[in-house]
Amino acid sequence: MIGAIFVMTNTHGKADPNGQVVLNGMQFAINAINAQGGVEGHPLKLMHRNCKADSTIAIQQFKELAELGAVVIINNYSHITLALKKIALETKVPQLAIMATAEDITEDGPYTFRYWTKASDQAKALLPLVKKLKIKRLGLVNIDNTYGNSVSDELMSKMTSTGIEVQKTVYSSVGKDLETNLATLGDIDAISFTCFPSDILPIVKTIKKVYPSIKIIGPVSVASPKFFSEKELDGIYIPAPLIYNVTSRQMKQLRVDFVQQYDSPVDVYSTIGYDSIMLLYDIFKAKGTKPQDIVEFMERGFVYPGLFGDVESQPNSHHFHFPLRPAQMKNGKLEFFRR
The missing domain is CATH 3.40.50.2300 (Response regulator)
Known part of the structure; x- marks a missing residue:
């Protein structure tokens, strides 16, 4: 199971629509994976929570998802990633930050990784x-x-x-x-x-x-x-x-299929949701589905040919450099x- 902790609303209940768009991209990828037989013959599941932009709530939700068997937990926004570094280490469940730009959020976080552009890239x-x-x-x-x-x-x-x-x-x-x-x-x-x-x-x-x-x-x-x-x-x-400057067959088909299912165009938010799941799926196939398998593979450093182009991670960097x-x-x- 993959867990997700997103800011879907703020503490006052105001909606953050981008969280739902990212989830749509993630679920779209999971549906495609399960249509091909899932992971090791089992359907891949996604369980998500709304932390309401509250770090304290996010920490409790991380504990809950880890206890329910999440092997990796995806989150968005820099302050949430920073708040979850300690609990990720304590539970030995890696977190994968997306839409989290602050420069040093993966520093001193052995179970914290980022799949998104950081401040210095921009x-x-x-x-x-x-x-x-x-x-x-x-x-x-x-x-x-x-x-x-x-x-x-x-x-x-x-x-x-x-x-x-x-x-x-x-x-x-x-x-x-x-x-x-x-x-x-x-x-x-x-x-x-x-x-x-x-x-x-x-x-x-x-x-x-x-x-x-x-x-x-x-x-x-x-x-x-x-x-x-x-x-x-x-x-x-x-x-x-580069998702708006790519004419690959995969991107063209994604644009058609995603619009048909969600009546919404593919954008940077749906694409990062889709790509993050596909990245994890490739790790599951190459290394295994345990939390430590994910950590060990991510620490190697590699180039991932996703929809954002060739996204590169150096060994032990815990971060991918996105071409902009x-x-x-x-x-x-x-x-x-x-x-």
């Missing part, structure tokens, strides 16, 4: 974009939490090392305080923002209110079909995953920059 992908746009003074604005500060700090480090002047501000919620904080960035050529998906539209509207004609750079989470048609986001630059490419939202589509 910063690295933006360097050629910033150079191409001839940006000399970059403003950074991020949500004031583990994820936002990690991405922003990596961007500041990478940009300043190349001679680009950087100013930074943070926000807790989109509102008047954000307008005020943005104004403190002063004379800048472009703004890069880091936020949760629910804040993307309001934060872009606020940036354009304060800086009407400025170049705007967004996070990976903007790369989703649900945002492509938003006129407010037209012209925004992002570091994008600079792109721009234009006329309802995502256009990748030529190298």
Whole structure:
């Protein structure tokens, strides 16, 4: 059994739709695996929980899923991954973090792994974009939490090392305080923002209110079909995953079959759900289905040819490097920059 602990709603009951989309991708993969006979002749099962963005709840749910026989537990968001590192070690059940970007969440976590882009990957992908746009003074604005500060700090480090002047501000919620904080960035050529998906539209509207004609750079989470048609986001630059620039037969078929089943386009969230299950399935076939089998195989380091391209993990790194490419939202589509 595979366990999953996701943020489906927050502590106030507000829905986080991306959690359900990831689960749809995971279940789609499990259905495909079971249609081919499952794992060692047994159907693969998925049991998930909603932690409501609460670390304490997530820890209790991890214990429960481990006791129920989960051999690996997938979770999303950086602060949840950090909270689960200790219990993963205590139970000897590995956790696989997805949609968790903060730079060092796998450090000192022998049972913690990440299958998702990390902060420094995003910063690295933006360097050629910033150079191409001839940006000399970059403003950074991020949500004031583990994820936002990690991405922003990596961007500041990478940009300043190349001679680009950087100013930074943070926000807790989109509102008047954000307008005020943005104004403190002063004379800048472009703004890069880091936020949760629910804040993307309001934060872009606020940036354009304060800086009407400025170049705007967004996070990976903007790369989703649900945002492509938003006129407010037209012209925004992002570091994008290759799933929108891949024409493989597997990806084409997935797009058709997934839409038929869920009446929803394949995006970065459904794809990471699908790919994470397929990664584990390949490990089950190659090594075994026990928690320690997964840990030992993941620690080897290897290249996984998933839907995000060739995703590489170095030995003992506990992290996969995702290929990202600079792109721009234009006329309802995502256009990748030529190298």
